[in-house]
Amino acid sequence: MAGVAGGGGGGGGNDFQWCFSQVKGAIDEDVAEADIISTVEFNYSGDLLATGDKGGRVVIFQREQENKSRPHSRGEYNVYSTFQSHEPEFDYLKSLEIEEKINKIRWLPQQNAAHFLLSTNDKTIKLWKISERDKRAEGYNLKDEDGRLRDPFRITALRVPILKPMDLMVEASPRRIFANAHTYHINSISVNSDHETYLSADDLRINLWHLEITDRSFNIVDIKPANMEELTEVITASEFHPHHCNVFVYSSSKGTIRLCDMRSSALCDRHSKFFEEPEDPSSRSFFSEIISSISDVKFSHSGRYMMTRDYLSVKVWDLNMENRPVETYQVHEYLRSKLCSLYENDCIFDKFECCWNGSDSAIMTGSYNNFFRMFDRNTRRDITLEASRESSKPRAILKPRKVCTGGKRKKDEISVDSLDFNKKILHTAWHPTENIIAVAATNNLYIFQDKIN
């Protein structure tokens, strides 16, 4: 099914609209820092939706089976498992606390009844197994029903334990802990298409791991200069190609993307391709570099394109063309004249993520004031929607929002100066095959889906 973003409000011929489905999280205005959602990710089938937060917890939602009595209502996502993935740690050598905030979650493709995911904080990656248990054994020989050991001399007969059904229990257990390989803060993890290896990237290095081996990893990119005084650039994101297991990309704080082929050399310091758009001299300012810093890079599902998010725009690149992107979408161009203030309050350093829909025909990214934007690559239409409690009635259609940049403010428009920069949507996710999206707004998770006509 093609996922298409609806056109601007009021236009004729729209056959697609987004509706509110669910919201998870506390309502009260006082937001606990630990509850702030820091990552959102659907699994490969879309039946599971994982979130990580600043408190180091992972909450997994599962989509309920569709209800036959209400065929028009899609399956809802309900809590499936909650566990503490990372705890705050103290590095005694450097005398600093390592945050437990979950930076990224990546699912592994499902190979058996259990589900596996990788979750990472600044320093340590963990492989978690989430499995269901709905039976238990009764009738052990060596221990009583309450677990006490029986005296062996009193056992006069042997019996075979019987499996009996029990209430479904979902257990999460850490299967691997990949630690002590990153000096700097991990910003990305990416599972390879071979399903055996994955990469982890921090500010200056990228390491390649085998999922079975925790005591060593291969360093495949190292941009740390011999003299740290020459440091001018850091790695901001990295991802494996969805089909070619030897290819990965990484983006930098200077707005460049390097594509590397692991077959060419063990240490991929020399890129195979270098993507950079020449700077527009007319819009050059002291903030040019900061706003060109790439905060996210994502391959399309097809593997032919990749998308990058910088502060003001989203760009789609054809992997065969290095000198400029094939498409550029302005997310919130009205902020360009406010860069000074945004620099002062550090908002200019916010790292927004972006995502593709299942068919690569649309892309989505977040903005401020709990707005998020969707762009249809075919029709070139875009829409701005808001994740708010006010428009959270079941199956309520979301109304497109518009920011007024100057002059007369129309009704229902909001002016740039009224935007709430504390309400930022940094993390969004799109279901791999259907038009269901998950949007993280601080400590709330919104789920929207398309309205079936």
Add this chain to the structure above:
Amino acid sequence: MGPAWVMEETGVPAAAARTKRSVKVTGVSLLRTRAMQGKGVKRPRGEMEGGEPEPQDPGAAPASSLFNISMVKLHQSLRRVEPNLRHLVLVANTLRRMQEQMQREAVGPAAPDSPEAPPVVDSPAPVSDSRDSGLEPCRPPPSDKQGDDLLLSTMDTSISTILEDLGQVEALSPARPEEEQPLAGASGARQEPARTSGPCLGPLELLSSASYLLEDGLEDIFEDIDTSMYDCDLWSPTSLSGFKAFSGAEDSDSKALAGAEDRLDMSDLDYLMDVLVGGHAL
């Protein structure tokens, strides 16, 4: 069913599933809360623009407030024991860009915005006179421009030194034990040109690492020893990171800059080192 969790659409808060834990507020977010009001409150237009118009001419020097803001950011970034490298690098690059622009303007032909130029001509003792009389040549009174230059050169060297210190920090990390980085030597040499405050960082880093290595088993040894004389902020990371402060930097938010107060005399360091090494032998 999964474990009980917070709320569904009914909005009923669960009990202790999500404990509210306070997280320390760093300097960066303080800046943010100071500048921004709460949720959805309309801000007057002037406040939003930060009181300073954007420099329209890309070739123009940055407004001094922008420069000061950047300096504050750099300091705050460095106050943290483990700075956010991306933030640090971006701010440092932006500062360098401003510095280049300011230097370009300083070198350029005398412009109406440099009132400091005339004082150079009015300096009391021209060079030729001092040579004849043997007096010390009088330098022109330090103008703001020269102060700026000193600031800029200090900043540039300091940024480099700071980033180099980050490399030293990594040398102490268990993640890359095979790397050998010169600790004292490089930083000592590097700090020569512009550092006007305090002894070099190298020995203190050695000291802090030495104390870590001796840490195991030290508690028992020192139980009956009165350590009140050493119970200062000697070992706290903030006093060590104070060495990364600039000297000469003028900014209003700089009360946290360590500078001279946190300096330790070399004699104190030697004495303490002796005590530690002697104590271990007990």
